[in-house]
Amino acid sequence: MYWQKRLNRGNPDAKLEETIQEIFEENDGNYGYRRIQIALNEQGVKVNQKKIRRIMRKLGLKSVKFTRKSRKYNSYKGTVGRVAKNRIHRRFVTSVPHQKITTDTSEFKYYEQDTNGKPVIKKLYLDPFLDLFNGEILSYRISEKPNAKAVLDAQKEAIEQTADCPYRR
Structure with missing residues (x-):
């Protein structure tokens, strides 16, 4: 009998759903459940964040502004160009200076203040050329x-610095 009576009952959260929908649309879809909870508190409505999240999921409301888009740098572009022969064959040690030289691109993040004094994340890319004979950095950019x-x-x-090598580089 309990379930039969419950089926005829109306939605107890209908007014709250309308209020959440209005707050979300007033702010162009940029409000998530935390900001909606703050806006409801300012209106004098005390609601648990779990209930707000449940209602937003039911109504299909999702903030699009604050999604994580950050991705790491990846230089792989697929099979573009010509692949060089593997002449090192994982032999990374040599007894001849300037014979085996390697390189890699490294990404570094750092913070810098803009004109308003807010921190901004910047990136730098380091391209060193390393001699496998003694680990010396020959050149970098x-x-x-x-x-x-x-x-x-x-x-x-x-290449200019290693021109004195009598062996194939």
Whole structure:
């Protein structure tokens, strides 16, 4: 009998659903459950955040502004161009200076203040050329974008410095 009586009962949260819908639409869909809870508290309505989240899920309301879009840098572009032969075969040690040289691009994040004094995340990319004989850095470039120009400039400088090597580099 309890369930039969319950089926005929109306939605007890109908007014709250309308209020949440209005707050969400007034703010162009940028409000999540936390800001909606603050707005409801300002109106004098005390509601648990779990109930707000449940109602927002039921109504299909989801904030689109505060989604995580950050992704790590990935230089892999698929099979583009020509793949060089593997001449090192995981032999990363050599007894001849300037024979084996490696490179890699590393991304570094740092904070900088803008004109308003707010911290802004910036990125730098380091392209070093390393001699496997003794771990010496032969040349490097630091750039704000991961472009080929920085790598090629550092490579040109490394080639000039290792011109004295009698073996194949």
